[in-house]
Amino acid sequence: MKIDVILLPKETAALDLSHSVCIVLDIFRATSTIVTALANGCKTITPALSTEDAETLASQMGSVLFAGERQSIKIDGYDFGNSPFEFSKEKVAGKAIVMTTTNGTIAIKAAEKAYRTFIGSFINAKAVCMQAKQYGKDLVIVCAGTDGLFSLEDTLCAGLLVQLLKTDCEVTLTDSALGAFLLYAQAKNMLVETAVQSRNGRRLYDLRRMDDVEYCLSADLFTIVPQYTEGKIVIENR
Amino acid sequence: MKIDVILLPKETAALDLSHSVCIVLDIFRATSTIVTALANGCKTITPALSTEDAETLASQMGSVLFAGERQSIKIDGYDFGNSPFEFSKEKVAGKAIVMTTTNGTIAIKAAEKAYRTFIGSFINAKAVCMQAKQYGKDLVIVCAGTDGLFSLEDTLCAGLLVQLLKTDCEVTLTDSALGAFLLYAQAKNMLVETAVQSRNGRRLYDLRRMDDVEYCLSADLFTIVPQYTEGKIVIENR
Numbered sequence: 001m002k003i004d005v006i007l008l009p010k011e012t013a014a015l016d017l018s019h020s021v022c023i024v025l026d027i028f029r030a031t032s033t034i035v036t037a038l039a040n041g042c043k044t045i046t047p048a049l050s051t052e053d054a055e056t057l058a059s060q061m062g063s064v065l066f067a068g069e070r071q072s073i074k075i076d077g078y079d080f081g082n083s084p085f086e087f088s089k090e091k092v093a094g095k096a097i098v099m100t101t102t103n104g105t106i107a108i109k110a111a112e113k114a115y116r117t118f119i120g121s122f123i124n125a126k127a128v129c130m131q132a133k134q135y136g137k138d139l140v141i142v143c144a145g146t147d148g149l150f151s152l153e154d155t156l157c158a159g160l161l162v163q164l165l166k167t168d169c170e171v172t173l174t175d176s177a178l179g180a181f182l183l184y185a186q187a188k189n190m191l192v193e194t195a196v197q198s199r200n201g202r203r204l205y206d207l208r209r210m211d212d213v214e215y216c217l218s219a220d221l222f223t224i225v226p227q228y229t230e231g232k233i234v235i236e237n238r
Numbered sequence: 239m240k241i242d243v244i245l246l247p248k249e250t251a252a253l254d255l256s257h258s259v260c261i262v263l264d265i266f267r268a269t270s271t272i273v274t275a276l277a278n279g280c281k282t283i284t285p286a287l288s289t290e291d292a293e294t295l296a297s298q299m300g301s302v303l304f305a306g307e308r309q310s311i312k313i314d315g316y317d318f319g320n321s322p323f324e325f326s327k328e329k330v331a332g333k334a335i336v337m338t339t340t341n342g343t344i345a346i347k348a349a350e351k352a353y354r355t356f357i358g359s360f361i362n363a364k365a366v367c368m369q370a371k372q373y374g375k376d377l378v379i380v381c382a383g384t385d386g387l388f389s390l391e392d393t394l395c396a397g398l399l400v401q402l403l404k405t406d407c408e409v410t411l412t413d414s415a416l417g418a419f420l421l422y423a424q425a426k427n428m429l430v431e432t433a434v435q436s437r438n439g440r441r442l443y444d445l446r447r448m449d450d451v452e453y454c455l456s457a458d459l460f461t462i463v464p465q466y467t468e469g470k471i472v473i474e475n476r
Contacts, residue, residue, distance in 0.1 A: 007245060007388060014386075148252075150245060152413040175390040175436050182432070183417055186424035194420070198413050 030104020159184025268342020397422025
């Protein structure tokens with residue numbers, strides 16, 4: 001089994017992912033928030049690339065709630081921003097949500113041609129690895145990055161996933177997968193202190209959202225595995 | 239001073255480098271070989287993007303030698319491949335060389351619009367850092383990558399340079415610079431064992447060029463700093 005880590009979603013354009021299982025990561029905060037919302041009973045999350053796209057999708061869906069941010073700030077008039085703490089059981093159970101975020105939704109769309117596309121994060125790390133490797137396909141971990149640039153926190157999580165995936169499997173690692181693995185090994189005992197030095201980490205610190213930073217770096221809070229299929233994210237293993 | 243690490247040369251297309259000092263790295267093996275050749279008395283190295291380009295440049299230059307490889311193998315009819323051991327004093331002293339390599343020359347060209355463009359490697363790491371930081375400009379370390387993909391050995395060297403540059407300066411690190419720094423910190427005590435697991439490392443191992451691998455990972459063999467200026471690489475501080 002080969003494991004690759006894509007450091008920026010635009011790199012997927014050159015790849016044929018149809019025989020690969022993808023895990024998409026946007027740690028601060030889209031994929032952490034998606035896992036939380038679905039764990040709290042949300043029925044479906046439909047990713048949209050823009051607010052216009054979100055409007056169009058919602059008009060075809062009946063009753064929906066809107067979630068989204070730009071540069072970590074909630075979009076005006078939306079029901080939710082992008083903090084996982086907003087997506088409580090009370091607010092999301094049984095609901096359909098349309099979501100547009102700066103980087104995460106772009107990364108999910110970039111991986112949509114994969115054999116399977118799963119939503120990963122620190123908070124469902126073990127579960128998503130267990131699910132992803134059962135197909136016996138090559139694995140591609142897609143980091144959302146930040147505004148088209150390399151993102152430290154996504155690559156740290158990719159490194160954790162590589163560590164978990166290689167534990168009891170014979171695997172071949174690409175240079176980026178080996179790099180992510182080594183990066184995580186160096187930082188794992190000071191994860192919060194390291195990730196808060198990233199661009200997104202500093203932004204969340206400045207917005208006084210250290211609660212989000214710490215939550216999004218907590219491993220294995222949930223065992224659910226969201227899957228993106230036919231335009232929607234649903235729980236694969238509920 | 240800001241330090242950025244570009245993981246792939248094509249990322250430079252979106253950047254205005256005119257106020258930045260660039261250090262280009264292609265550890266296996268172009269920039270390691272360029273440093274070696276110039277240290278051994280070679281007068282100039284002219285990078286060319288293709289063999290056709292190399293012919294054209296040579297025809298304008300008078301007496302030149304040709305160096306170049308594709309997929310680590312010497313180009314047919316050329317005077318040199320891309321192993322630093324080929325570029326001995328006896329063969330290169332006083333000579334002009336035209337060089338085309340798979341990744342290195344692309345990376346050098348990608349950085350040509352910088353305020354200054356220096357050629358870096360493990361073998362001149364301290365010297366290139368000393369030279370690069372004296373302008374007080376932002377620093378951009380450009381990794382050549384391998385066939386358009388992330389390369390482990392280039393990023394390891396970028397991490398060493400970040401470590402050297404931040405030692406006695408107040409610096410701001412981008413996510414990729416911090417990532418490279420952490421990666422190098424994890425691998426520095428097992429550099430050969432780590433780098434030989436990279437794609438290029440495995441290729442050189444298969445070609446029985448472990449001498450190249452070990453040489454290219456040896457820090458500070460030289461104190462020269464090659465600069466790319468007006469289409470040619472010459473020694474800045476001879």
